[in-house]
Amino acid sequence: MNMPSRIVIDPVTRIEGHAKITIQLDDEGAVADAHFHVTEFRGFEKFCEGRPLGEMPGITARICGICPVSHLLASAKAGDQILAVTIPPAADKLRRLMNLGQIVQSHALSFFHLSAPDLLLGFDAPPATRNIFGLAAAQPDLARSGIRLRQFGQEIIELLGGEKIHPSWAVPGGVRAPLSEEGRQRIVQWLPEVRVTALTALKLFKSILKKHKAETQIFGNFPSLFMGLVAPDGSWEHHGGKLRFMDSSGNVIADQIDAANYREHIGEATEKTSYLKSPFYKPLGYPDGMYRVGPLARLNVCERIGTPVADEELAEFKSHGRGAVTSSFLYHYARLIEIIAAIERIELMMDDPDLLSNQLRADAGINKLEGVGVSEAPRGTLFHHYEVDETGLIKKVNLIIATGQNNLAMNRTVAQIARHYVRGKKILEPMLNRVEAGIRAFDPCLSCSTHAAGRMSLRIRVLGADGTVVNEITRD
């Protein structure tokens, strides 16, 4: 009789942070269950207690090296609530500009550096070349333009915040510095090149989509809810707006929810096997209230983007679903459309004199003891919820991170892929990479690691029911 076994992928490669995947096999060698575990513990919610509110954007930006801007902005917005101020219009526009830069650079990293090697070189390409270096050797122009696209996004962040990573620029009440005229010109110079890069990548992705019919079907294709910010008119939003939940048939089930009321709609479950919390849509309970956030969800919940090319692409994208687009493999597709949306929005902003304004910061004391800041991070909706004492020292922090909100869906994705590709204790590397690639489609961001590409080893273990290793493969 076969012993029930577990396959462990540890660590998962080409994602941001440290995680492992466990695939539990039954007696017949078929996949019984699969889990995505986040194995790192950060503790920000705890050690921020006692810190002054003004420091929070700078501290929480350190949560991540890929998306520090997302934390910076959500934190500053929570701070705005506690100061009880409306920030100057110029500050809002500048925050939006930085967030657009952040979306471009992070999405470019996800697509070109982390996922394109799988998509363009093939899941069965040798692991030694299935990375950004292999891509650079096979398609140098594409790799170079992708790297430059990321550089463009990072330069916007640097031009505003003074540094590419961890700028402490957004503050409760506004921002610290405007865009300089030189900076504005620099961004304008970049725009034609990055527009071509984004359109080329999207065209390329659409051309290979037919070849990836299996992945589209298998990589996390299931009904779930979707959540994201939308503008008052239902259009795509990334920094302002309110929350919308949609089901997989495309029905809006909750709309224009104020971020401050998130707890009425979102519950947070914890699991013994992971440091990542599992948020769920409260009215449906845990785990039925599984919802997805991020590019796929944002494009599902919005009615339009509001810029010509992106809107055209959005219409085509939506034709891949009935109601909502449900395949997690199409996160990649949504990401590329969002890059175009961001570039078009940046183009539209460039003549706005407010970007150069010096009226940037509303000055106020502690006027409320609680604040919730919400912003769309590249990977999805990000919540920062603070409680302070009357002197402005933090009493309580609750962070709901985009990747956490995709936790239930990532588990489901891993199980779906494993069921399709894993048969018994024999492990083939390309099959395991498909399991990893399913996770990679969500672009999970688990820590501050910017050095994931090609650096992590992969260890796969098959464990017998008694916990002994019955098979092990190591890839350096």
Add this chain to the structure above:
Amino acid sequence: MAAKTLTIDGKQISAFEGATLLQAAEEAGIKIPTLCHMEGVYDVSACRLCLVEVAGVSKLLPACTTRVSEGMEVTTDSERLRKYRRMILELLFAERNHVCAVCVSNGHCELQTLAWTHGMDHVRFDYRSPRWEVDNTHPRYGMDHNRCILCTRCVRACWHIEGAGTKNVSGRGVNSRIISDLNQPWGSSDTCTSCGKCVDACPTGALFSRGSSVGEMEHDRQKLEFIVTAREKKQWIA
């Protein structure tokens, strides 16, 4: 006032009787690292960073409180001194919670600058990681004991430049801490004039303007020197 002649780092110099080695060195263009020293208030030789070697004296002497004497031979830079200065800096970092990356004074901090210039790329001692609180009760300023190095510049500025006498030191050894009045929340102090001189005196991010974000706090030490020069010499030189 009689002049004294001495040698600092092999350079023959003369200084007024009663001058400190630090003053004499500065006059001669020789830089000695300091942390608790601040122009405008008296010295207390607390930080020990300005320790120098004096020929014929076995122990190291603080330049800020050692007076010049005739024929003195002083060395301000040697392997031994560099070793001790770096150790002092490491001990300061290990004693409380100095996290430069998220500090309000990041990029404008005397402790950070000294660590950088003395090649302190890591701390060899175990961090004590004590639990200190932030006093944010003052309407304009905050005090984060995590970042305090007990240089007492704030105390001396408060007593001897402003004359309010709000700031004091309580406790002993590593448990010492800066207090306001009778060890009460700063915001409830009856004596504090909210002048901000203590904040400008602070070499680190321990004293800061409320609402400061990371790297935003810049202390204006020159303002204190300006006030003292104006008061004592009747010279208003900005």
